[in-house]
Amino acid sequence: MAEVFFFLAAIGALAGAIGTVTLRNPFYTVLALVVHLLSLAALFLLLRAEFLAAAQVIVYVGAVMVLYLFVVAYVGGADDPIRPAGSPGLRRVSGLFALVLFAELAIAVLGTGLTALGEEGAGFFAGYGTPKEIGRLLLTDFLLAFEAASLLLLVAAVGAVVLARRRSGLEDPRELSVADLFREKQVTGTQTDAERGTMLEAGGEPQR
Amino acid sequence: MSIEWYLVLSAMIFSIGAGGVLVRRNPLVLLLCIELMLNASNLALVSFARAHGNQDGQIFALIVMVVAACEVAVGLGLIVAIFRRRLPIDVDELRELQG
DSSP: OOOHHHHHHHHHHHHHHHHHHOOSSSSHHHHHHHHHHHHHHHHHHHHHHHHHHHHHIIIIIIIIIHHHHHHHHTGGGGGHHHHHHHHHHHHHHHHHHHHHHHHHHHHHHHOOOOGGGGGOOOOOTTTTHHHHHHHHHHTTTHHHHHHHHHHHHHHHHHHHHHHHHHOOSOOOOOOOHHHHHHHHOOOEEEOGGGTSOOOHHHHSSOOO | OOOOHHHHHHHHHHHHHHHHHHHOOOOHHHHHHHHHHHHHHHHHHHHHHHHSSHHHHHHHHHHHHHHHHHHHHHHHHHHHHHHHTOOSSTTTTOOOOOO
16 A cells, blocks of 8 residues: 555656746746645655654645745746756756766665665654654754754844845935945935045035 | 665656756746755655664754755745846846845
């Protein structure tokens, strides 16, 4: 029975992956990735990673993919014609590279001396992969990784807000540089910083 | 099912993602292809955790998920900033990095 579920999920995962790479419309690309991620969650369940499967569905399919869909809708990717990159020769080389990469990985996996890989997997205890066990490990053995991940999430959230905020009060958004974000803003009249303290300032408001 | 099947599937997904990064030029789709590669590595990590019978690989996969979420947040913020500046959303056109 597990074989049937594995092949169903594997076909779903591969179809989703191929759809992600080949579909033209970014909207459908995101939906193909959703199929891929759901299939991967099924594979995680087969590997007794129950908490990871739930996190995959909730975090990836529920949150991250919805974020993608919002950005696709905002940017309007549907009417954006996607031309294939580079020349046809470059594309052929890219496909060849992917094939060679797969061959290398397959040789590494199948030709390994690790005999445990050819089996069903080692025995597991009751509660393997449940939220309780994962939570216990995160707060004992992997506390440093847990804290680092929380710090990384904070930095990424702040970075996303800084990058995507609306720059109001600026005549041309192109003129904003990263240095401006950290410089204290001095807004007096219509004079620019370069004109302050010069004879132009004594002459009154510049004509614009 | 033996663990090798999962690892070969993971290698296939990773190769597809790597090929997609090379072929596509829309940064949104590039981010999605990077997600494919990260998920392939997640599958391999969980498979190895199953092969060993302990859960360390699952913790590793969970942290990879966190890193992927951070990458998505920053990447999508960049794409929105590019769109606001009326620049072409195309990685071949965006060659110059200027402050």
